[in-house]
Amino acid sequence: MAKRSAPEVNAGSMADIAFLLLIFFLVTTTIETDSGISRKLPQWQPEDVEPPIIKQRNIFTVEVNSNNQLLVEEEEMELSELREAAVKFLDNGAGTGDEACSFCQGAKDPASSVNPQKAIISLMNNRGTEYGTYIAVQNELVAAYNQLRDREAQRMYGTTFKQMEKNYNDAGFNGDKDALKEKIDVIQNMIPQKLSEAEPKS
């Protein structure tokens, strides 16, 4: 009798099945990571703590009402002008003596902030304010800080602050990370993000 080999299983459709699964996982995959505005909340404090006294000229008040309208330093303003106004306030640098600002390029208006280190942006919103508007305002204020930081980083180290932070967080960056961290700290100390949020009014 002739020797018969076992018939081979036809594996031609295996590729089809694998493709099917592949396409399913391709479609369901989301490799993108979330991104957003990072903030740090202040510590929880008992109600009866006296707030520190801050000179009015060093406070930049931004209020948003329940109709999503902006009131900046007691004047109505459009969102598109907010960034410029915030930069102008932070960069004013009217201080003298101990409070002098060596790098400010602002108008040195005596009614405005003395130094970016002293300047505080106070943001107050209403309980009825829309979250989208709130984020837009936050975004503009952070942008104002970033703009100044970028300018100073460009002047002192020839690169932008954003790039420095990106390099610092990049695991593949082959440079001196400690020196970079120091530079970042210098800039952050020069222009600290002092953004205070009051509890919303109802």
Add this chain to the structure above:
Amino acid sequence: MSKFKKKKSGDLPAVNTASLPDIVFMLLFFFMVATVMRQNTLMVQNKLPFADQVEKLDKKDLIMYIYAGKPSQRYQAKYGTEARIQLNDKFASVEEVQKFIYAERESKREELIPYLTTALKVDEETNMGLVSDIKQELRKAEALKINYTTVVGDAQQNVD
């Protein structure tokens, strides 16, 4: 005729596709491993606002998600249209935020706890009242690192 007949040499041999499944399987395994299935089923509308001064949130295991917004269409009959908080897979009240944070901390390794970040995924039409209530609770729970998750884009679009 000889038993060992020589093959005709003129014909083009068919391309061997036997290794095709292997290649496809390799890709398949890559995508299976890289896939992150959605952890939570969204029960609220979640149209995130736009912003361009954003930072990336790496390390997904160090993030606690809090969702807020109006209940989705199919839950509206039961829960109404008032904006609500969603923790894990169910609606929650403001008071439950603290418990949620503590429970999340419990589930993480101790050395990672200082690096935990809370991501607020809030619908852009939500009122700030709810958001600041959440923030107050987070402050009480000492979860101070937060991130307002946004879509990258021009912030002006939020207002228009």
